[in-house]
Amino acid sequence: MRRHTQSALAIWRSPLHRPLVLPVQSSIRFQSSTNHAPAHQQDHLAGRRRWKRLQQSQKHSLGIDALGKPGEIVVVPDSSRRNTRNRRRKPNDAAGDTERLTLGSMLDDLDEEASQLTASAVHQGFEACRGACQPNDTLAPGEWEELRSKVASSFTYNQLSDYLADSRSKLSEIDKTTGRWRPGTSMFLHTTPGGARDEVTDRVATSRDLKGKPLLAEQILRNCWKLSITDEVGQLDLQMPSAFVVLLLNAEHFSFDEVASLHGSSIDITSSLGLVRITGKQNACESIREVILDATARIREQDVDIEVGVDTAGSGQVFGSEFLEWVGKTYGVAFDRGSSHVPEKIVYLAENERGADDARRTLNLAVNETKPTPVPFSSYMPASEQASVYHFDPEANASWFDRQMSWFRWAMSSVQSVEAATPSSPFFDTHQTRLSTALLKLLRSTRPTKVDFQSSSHVHESVTAAAGRCLFARKGPSEETVMTAPQLGGLSLPRTFTTEIPRIAPFLESLTLIQPKEETRRYNIRMTPSARYADDVPQLDVEVAFTPAENAEAEDTLEVQCVKSIFSTNSVDYLLPENSLDLRFTRTVYRKVSKETLAGSSQYESLVQSIKESLRDVLVSGNASRRAVPLPAFCQISVPGDLRSLGDPISTDSTTAEYLLPPLSDIRGAMAQQYDFDGRPLTYRFYESGPFLAARTTELLLDMELPDAASDPEHHRPQESVENDFHAFYNAACNMAFRIHKAKYETLEVV
Incomplete structure (x- = not known):
């Protein structure tokens, strides 16, 4: 040519x-x-x-x-x-x-x-437009517009597209990094391949109406040349496991709001996606990212180890989303539920290990709470007599599950009025005097499983009477305001028993305190096996005596006074509608090992040693400090073979099992005081054990030992002396409840 x-x-x-x-x-x-x-x-x-x-x-x-x-x-x-x-x-x-x-x-x-x-000539043209700009340089808004316009006008659409295509292989590795700041804002999360690269320009294109060659030029400046605009607002997306996001939301020592405020940015959380979106200037967003990554580096996890002991039929209530959310917020943890509805792991920050232990203990307590032994109820009221149904709110003095329900108490209308004159109880005063015999038979009708009374030794049977309130669940609105005891029983309503007793001081002041003979502090602690070991080992009632050292050179003394292995408990609620309180009678079958036996037999050596190791630190701290010292959540106890069975032990080997300690806010709550009540020891104990259990618990109870516990009930019916002893105990328990009720009214009259 x-x-x-x-x-x-x-x-x-x-x-x-x-x-x-x-x-x-x-x-x-x-x-x-x-x-x-x-x-x-x-x-x-x-x-x-x-x-x-x-x-x-x-x-x-x-x-x-x-x-x-x-x-x-x-x-x-x-x-x-x-x-x-x-x-x-x-x-x-x-x-x-x-x-x-x-x-x-x-x-x-x-x-x-x-x-x-040639391609090289085109590339040289791009480099000439780029000039002295280096990656990560920032340009003023005017300089940015000028450079973008220059690139768009100096090359064809195909040349711009080819330049971007050549750069994609280099950008692919960068796009894989998480938590990269991108200019512009978006309401959406881009998860498609290449989305991280294309999203940048899409954000800016939407806000600045870019298209065609200017859009390609914008991509080249941002994605290929790594340039940005000074003080430009953008977003940085951090994706992590959903449990990590929930944990940081619940953590006591970490706050998204505080971090965002300190950096002049905003943070949006989508827990279900595990997404943390930071909006602000680049330096601020990257600084927040480092703070969050530093927090995630401190995340730890532990197995819940609870599914083995869970009854799947009732686990929906225990592991419902609402309850788990409450536990997470209360203790500053989160749960990894995996594919099952039962949590598999607890996720927590390293500095909050105690919170993780408390959360796991709460799950174990919840499992026990949702599968209680059925408790019948009885009353001295004639079957034809009616009593009122009135709403009762236990407030924080009930477990978390009970606080989610509405309750009522069955009582006479006179009990509801604080302006009533001297309280009267005509029905109780004239009721059948031998109702106690029927009550005792009802208590002893349940036999412990796998028990051979004839071969059992050191087996005891006791009954306690505790004062409190028996509450019935209200299932929806009801127009009935009065009903008889048979009508109440026919409803088959769920029940609970609360033991918070207001204005108890006047009653206690009327009694004589039984002073201990020595300056020794005695603690009664019930240890409950965790869900994993619930079928292998029994509950343990442990009594320890702690004597502080007299001087710096001496050592504190800790002795295990006795250990009770609890094999069976069953209760009956006894309603007192003419009283502001009710009674709960509880029968317990247990094996008791005395202090002398513990000290004289080598088979209990590991048991005593494991108890001391579990309690020594908290007892020493509680004695040395005036502040509240809570019990640890778990301990490892070595249980001998004869404490694992009511009959002759199949094996004398010890089994080490994990036990829950009660969630006492202060170890001093395990100390009990005893008063003389008409010649009987009355035990009083007050402690705080929330937030899952009742915030405040008042234990006010009488107890008695039942004889002939080692006899076979099929051949040895309760003797008349046993019935008489229980009848006297029944009268003392009812007298205790009415005297507490009367003392409350006397206090109101004085006021």
Whole structure:
């Protein structure tokens, strides 16, 4: 093809002075009407022009002059086909083409020049536009707009796209990193492949109305050259396990709000997606990211290890979302539930290990709470007599599950009035005197499983009477305000028994305190096996005596006074509708090992040692400090074989099992005081044990030992002396409840 000297138009479109273009689909051609071809070529050229005009070209007048002649526009085939025809031209055609110099032929030559630009030349053009800008440089908003406009106007759309495509392989590894700050804001989370790369420009494009070449130029500046705008607001997404996000929300020593406020940014949380979205300037967002990652580095986890002991039929209540959310917020932990509804792991911060232990203990307590032994109830009221049904709110003095329900108490209307005169109890005063015998039979009707009384030794049976309130669950609105005891029993309502007794001091002040003979502090602690060991080992009632050292040179003394292995408990609620309190009688079958036996037998050595190791530190701390010292959540106890069975032990080997200690807020709550109540020891204990259990518990109880516990009940019915002893105990318990009730009214009269 002929080469023309570069015209001014060609110089304007040269690579150094014009946008780099790809071959165009159409061009403008001005063609002269004079034909200077030789005569012997006229027929051939005429046919050729007719074919071109009919098949491929259309000529239109422009209505303007070009180079002194009327202008025309001719639509020609695309450049690749023209180039193919040009390459097929014979050399002897060059002479004829020399004389056909038109604007169209000049544009063809320019298109050919553009098509011959190499990739390296295009790349050099991009680098020239980039100038001195280095990755991570920031530009002022005006400089940014200028550079983006320069890039968009200096290259074709295809050249911009090709440059981005060449850079994608280098960007792919960067896109895999999590927590990268991106300019602009978005309400959505992009999770598709390449989303991290394309999302940046999509955010900005939406807010700045970018499209076409400016959009590609924006991508090049941000994704390829790693440039950003000074003080630009963007977002940084952190994705982590959902349990980690919930943990940081619940943590006591970490606050998203505080971190965001300190850095002048905002943080949005989507727990279900495990997403933490930080919005703000780049430095602030990256600083917040480091704070969050530092917190996640302190996350620890421990197995819940509770599913083995869970009754799946009732586990929905224990492991419901509402309860687990409450436990997480209360103790600053989170749960990894895996594919099961039962939590598999507890997630916590390293500095909150105690909170994790308390949370796991709460789950174990909840399992025990939701599968209690059925408790019947009885009353001295005649079957035909009615009593009122009135709403009662235990407030914080009930377990968490009980606090979610509505309750009522069955009592006479006179009990509800604080303005009543001297309280009276005509029905109790005239009730059958031998109801106690029926009550004792009801208590002893339940036999412990796997027990051989004849071969059992050191087996004891006792009954305690505790004062409190028997409450019935209210199932929806009810119009009934009075009912008889049989009607109440026919409803088969869930029940609970609360032991918070207000204004107990006047009653206790009327009694004589039984002072201990020595300066020794005695603690009674009930240890309950965790869910994993619930079927292997029994509950243990442990009594320890702690004597503080008299001076710095002496040592504190800790002795295990006795250990009771609890094999069976069953209760009966005894309603006192003419009283503000009710009674709960509880029968317990247990094996008792005395202090002398513990000290004189080697088989109990590991038991005594494990008890001392579990309690020594907390007892020493509680004695040395005036502040409240709570019990640890768990301990490891070595249980001998004879304490694991009521009959003769199959094996004398000890079993080490995990036990729960009661959630006492202060170890001093395990200390009990004893008063003389009509010649009987009355035990009083007050402690705080929330937040899952009742916040405040008042234990006010009488107890008695039942004889002949080692006899087979099938052949040895309760003797008359046993019935008489229990009848006296029954009268003392009822007398205790009515005296507490009367003391409350006497206090009101004084006030």
